[in-house]
Amino acid sequence: MMKKVIKPMLAGVLAISLLSACGNNGNSEGASSGKVEVEFFQGKAEAKATFDKLITKFNEANPEIKVTQVNPPDAETVLKTRVAKKDIPDVVGMGATDTFSTLSKSGLFEDFTNDPLIKDIQPAYLEMLTNMTGLTEMNGVPFSTNANGVIYNKAIFKELNLTIPKTWDEFMAVAQKVKDSGQNAFYLTLKDAWTTLSIFNPLESNIVGLDFFAQRAAGTVTFKDTYREVAEKQLKVLDFAQKDVFGKNYNDGNTAFAKGESAMYLQGVWAIPEIQKANPAIELGVFPFPSTNDATKNKLVSGVDTLLTVAKSSKHKEEAKKFVAFLLQPDNIKQYISEQKAFSAVTGVTQDDASVADLKESFESGNLVDFADHYIPAGMKVETIFQEFLQKKDIDAYLTKFDTEWDKISNRK
């Protein structure tokens, strides 16, 4: 009887082991070609083509290494699942987000604290990384940076004789003038919850400040007591927007702004290539979001758009770091930022595009502040809280919810 059972069992086991053997073959080192294969995983769909060009250049200069780019949609989720099965890409390019912070805390990335790779990086961005992770280790190398401000249509500004506002009151006065002329001051795309962040981030960082989150974690302050001004200004913006703000998404917004349907567009510089795709002739500029009435206090929200890091578990750290060093070379990063309309984390490489000329002053004076939402746990899905608040317009309910959700997440840890 036993024999009868064992035979088919063996056959089954054999079938499964054959299957898994196939799986392993796919991941082999490519030793047959004699090249070291380095996987470069990055999440920006917009940057895929640019990275491909740089990778081709690198592979030509280093015949013994073969870098391949992996660029899946919803990259952070993919990365987390790959981490869960202990299959971390050699080189990772990602935003300085809460995901980066949690992965760093799990000790998955190399420590670059004493690495010559960070020698030329602007100290402000290095500081942002360690502030965010709360670690003494430097687990990533800032590569490109971005800015979140107000994109404006130069033609409409000229036609209505408007100047760039420096304070909140001037900002609202400009919006009012546009509204009076019968046009939309802002084009909001609140169907996509994440676009609520480009209103929240400059307000939070300038009115309350990023130190708040550490105090909130310690339990000495609450959102309810601190956030009222932020909440009021979040709501105020809605008065000057187009109809059906909750029915439009990011893509609708880029197209509509490109067609001149609004004078201003609250977005980051990453939207500029998309807008220009929809209307190559548009003349646009970007200015810092004036959150307060003290012009000197209004800092530009700018964060690490892409940072590069190397997995601790990588079998080819040396080659991986060589690739990172290659990307950080001034001419390569210059090519990247000019194609991507981004800014460079490497000192001395500047973005000279006319559309972002108004931001140059903030970058040169270092009048920068990080994205506030990167300090809020991802599990809170804070953008959905904003979306709900902007729809229901109930400030008290919103702030209470902010507090209870924050506590709920920290209780679960």
Added chain:
Amino acid sequence: MAKRRIAFYLMTIPALLLFFTFHTFPALQGIFYAFTNWDGFGESYDFVGFKNFVNLFKDENVINSYIFTFKYAIVVTILINVISLLIALGLNAKIKFKNFFRGVYFLPNILSVLIVGFIFNYLFSNVLTTWGAKMGSEFLSQNILGNADWAWIGIVIVAVWQGIAFNTILYLAGLQTIPKDLYEASNLDGAGKFREFISITFPLLASFFTINMVLAMKSGLMVFDQIVALTGGGPGRSTQSIALLIYTGGFQGGEFAYQSANAVIYFIVIIVISVLQLKFLQKREMDM
């Protein structure tokens, strides 16, 4: 005889092993993680006992997603079954171009849910709003998916539009199993069309009705793709189904263990509902 049995084992055991490795084992792992505080990627985790389960019942987002999912599933189940039964009756009647119409009504079933979702997403935001504006209606000129109170209706419309195709086919198959002579007999007795439906058609469709109810309810409760394509769970969390909450919280929010606990509870809920539904509807089949 013995040789034959080996052949049967050879056919069944590989499938069993595959099913166990890729389905049962991960499910058991999920139950295991529900008792930990693992974030989904970290190196270490601790056992926290029933803490995740206790927190679930205190979590407003979880409760909201249950309310939304059930509201949605019940409405979709009723609509799909009523409409597809009507369509099946029509397609079974003696009409011209019958096969052509059958093909047309089956078409939505072969399209991918995501693609249908994205197409409707575009229709809701760009086409229907323009029509609404032309009709001069303030409400219709706004994208229904952007309204926290009405977005779920938009998802229902898409799910019903696509879902009736498959159920219609099942009803159609059922209608063809009903012997023609029953209708002839009722004709002789002078029964009207409505009487015919109540006394002959519907009772004889009972087993198909059971299957369609269970299938529609099950797919309603597991709704995920439509929501990803249409609203992403928004505005706010108003259209966040349980499956979507488990996915977003577990994989994007770093709450793997917590959402595993949610999945365990949900698993139990679905089993209970399916068993109840089958028991009730099968009893009804017997009675008839």
